[in-house]
Amino acid sequence: MSKKKVAEDKIPAPVELVKQVTESQFMKEFREFINRGNVVELAIGVAVGGAFTTIVKSLVDDIIMPITSLLAGGADFSSLAIDVPNVFGADTTAHIAYGNFLQNVVNFLIIAFVVFIIVRFLNQMNTNAKKAEDEAKKKCAEEKVKK
Helix, strand or coil, X not given: CCHHHXXXXXXXXXXXXXXXXXXXXXXXXXXXXXXXXXXXXXXXHHHHHHHHHHHHHHHHHXXXXXXXXXXXXXXXXXXXXXXXXXCCCCCCEEEECHHHXXXXXXXXXXXXXXXXXXXXXXXXXXXXXXXXXHHHHHHHHXXXXXX
């Protein structure tokens, strides 16, 4: 038997190889992981977060920053930058766009504030629902005692 024939015998057919991979313990664990609710919820959260980021960016770029620029004497924050010359003698400069950084900080603060408001609202709703549930249980217990 030639060496080539032996090598061909050891290599599984593509269908068998796919079957081995898809039926492996690793893939079974991966399927279980993907099918958990938390992963799906996380994926949805990331998608909604991306869309929300676009809205907040528009709010900051198109509404808040122009108003802030007017209050700051007409400065355009997005164009604020410092050019630092190369100290090693080359004819280049480093362009530090700190205006973009300031705008991103404002974006972050707005997103954090909105998330805070949403979480605070949800916590308040949960607290109110728990109080109402506790009061209902208390009334039921009082009615049972009266009977």
